[in-house]
Each structure stands twice: as C-alpha cells, then as structure tokens.
Amino acid sequence: MPARIRNVNLLPPTEFEMSFGGRFLKWAVTTGRYIIILTELVVILAFLSRFKLDYELSVLSSKIEGKVSLLEANSPIEREFKSKQARLEAVKKILTKRISASETMDSIAVKxxxxxxxxxxxxxxxxxxxxxxxxxxxxxxxxxxxxxxxxxxxxxxxxxxxxxxxxxxxxxxxxxx
CATH class of the missing domain: 3.30.1360.100 (General secretion pathway protein M, EpsM)
Structure with a gap:
C-alpha cells in the first residue's frame, strides 16, 4: 500500500497570517491574480476580434461603393423614367377630362x-x-x-x-x- 504524502510546512505560521488582515490579504492576492488573468483574456479577445471586424467593415464598404456606383450609373435612367411617368399622369388627367367633356356634350345633345x-x-x-x-x-x-x-x-x-x-x-x- 502506498504511503500517504504529507505536506510539510517548515515555516511556522506567523501571527499576521492568522489575523483577519492577513487572511484577507492572502485572499486578495490569490483572487486578484485570477481577475488579472481574466481581464487579459478579455483584452486579447477584443484585440483579435478587431481584425475580424475590420475585415467585415472593408467588405461592407466595398459592397456599398459598388451599389453607389450602380445607383449613380442608373440615375439618368431613373430621372428619365420619373419624367415620363409625370407626363403620363398629365396625359391621363387630360384624357379623363376629355372623356368627361364628350360625355357632357353627348348628354346635352340628347336633351x-x-x-x-x-x-x-x-x-x-x-x-x-x-x-x-x-x-x-x-x-x-x-x-x-x-x-x-x-x-x-x-x-x-x-x-x-x-x-x-x-x-x-x-x-x-x-x-x-
């Protein structure tokens, strides 16, 4: 059967280590280490994610530039389309009035x-x-x-x-x- 391993502390605990302040200091140093390590991990992740976000930003910027150039290229066509649409609306109004005028004249002629x-x-x-x-x-x-x-x-x-x-x-x- 294997023998048990015992921890041997050759330095006797001091009175400060046994007091509340000593125990709090030991806890703060140990926990502080973990907090610092966790903070460094968050900073490293933020630094690495920056590269990914920069790449996505450049891809989106190039897509937007492509779409802007497409819209600028189609701008004269769109203006012409809107102009013709406005003309068609004006013609439609005139034709509606003309039909109304002919109906009016027909109704008066019958009477x-x-x-x-x-x-x-x-x-x-x-x-x-x-x-x-x-x-x-x-x-x-x-x-x-x-x-x-x-x-x-x-x-x-x-x-x-x-x-x-x-x-x-x-x-x-x-x-x-």
Missing part, C-alpha cells in the same frame, strides 16, 4: 330638341355654358326642362335671352354640377 341649334358650348370644370338659337319658345322650354330634370346638373340657369332677326330666340344657359 336638345331638333329645332334648337347650339352655337357655342364652354366646359370649365363643373360648369357648362351653352349659347343656342331656337325658333320657338316651346322648344327652348323643353330643352331647359329636360336639362333641369337631369340629375347631373345641380342648377340650370338662363343667363340671357334676346330676340334675334327672323324670329330667332338667342339664349344662354349656365349649367352647374
């Missing part, structure tokens, strides 16, 4: 009796101004009544009536939506 001749029509947004000639008051009244009965118009007003030559009645109507 106009054959003896009434339209001489001028002005369409301005939600208002329409009509100049017309009629040979009889009856036909003029029928047209006004038909337009007044149309739900598209909120008001139908006669702005002027004059007697022309050869029994022609000239009148002007204002229609509002």
């Amino acid at each position: 106009t009796p054959p003896e009434v001749k339209l001489t001028e029509m002005t369409i301005n947004g939600n208002e329409v101004e009509i100049d017309a000639n009629s040979f009889s008051e009856k036909e003029m009244g029928e047209m006004i009544a038909a337009l007044d009965g149309d739900k598209r118009w909120s008001s139908v007003e006669i702005s002027s009536i004059t007697q022309g030559t050869e029994k022609v009645i000239k009148f002007r109507l204002n229609l509002k939506r």
